[in-house]
Amino acid sequence: MQAPEIIELPKFLDDRGNLSVIENQKNIPFDIERTYWIYDVPGGEKRGGHAYTNAQEFIVAISGSFDVVLHDGEKELRYHLNRSYYGLYVPKMTWRELENFSTNSLALILTDHKYADTDYIQEFDDFIKVKNG
Numbered sequence: 376m377q378a379p380e381i382i383e384l385p386k387f388l389d390d391r392g393n394l395s396v397i398e399n400q401k402n403i404p405f406d407i408e409r410t411y412w413i414y415d416v417p418g419g420e421k422r423g424g425h426a427y428t429n430a431q432e433f434i435v436a437i438s439g440s441f442d443v444v445l446h447d448g449e450k451e452l453r454y455h456l457n458r459s460y461y462g463l464y465v466p467k468m469t470w471r472e473l474e475n476f477s478t479n480s481l482a483l484i485l486t487d488h489k490y491a492d493t494d495y496i497q498e499f500d501d502f503i504k505v506k507n508g
């Protein structure tokens with residue numbers, strides 16, 4: 376079972392503006408099957424609050440900042456994302472919630488599975504039960 380980790384991305388600094396890049400299996404440990412983004416989050420709102428049975432993901436604060444709060448079944452882990460040149464790898468079967476969005480923040484999420492509501496574990500108690508077998 377892989378662990379959550381911050382992954383630094385290539386960064387091409389340039390007087391004309393900077394550039395970062397993500398390639399499948401090179402910068403992230405999976406092939407991207409779906410990309411979505413969360414934006415215009417009102418102050419104080421939270422997103423997520425579930426786990427995925429199969430999908431792993433990589434989350435980048437393309438703009439602004441927010442916190443990603445993870446639970447691996449044993450402990451809570453909190454990450455503050457505020458740069459577009461690194462992101463958080465989240466393995467499957469990790470409880471995850473996004474909160475503390477700054478004004479105009481943009482959360483980019485890359486994942487290796489197509490959308491399927493059957494992949495969601497919506498209740499934390501169910502997540503803990505599945506985690507503990």
Ligand code: TYD
Nearest residue numbers: 409410411413421422423424425489490491
């Ligand atoms: P959801 O994953 O429940 O977002 P959050 O947990 O942050 O509240 O998704 C919100 C809505 O968007 C839900 O109706 C399903 C839909 N959705 C898709 O259709 N495709 C997707 O890839 C995602 C992530 C969500």
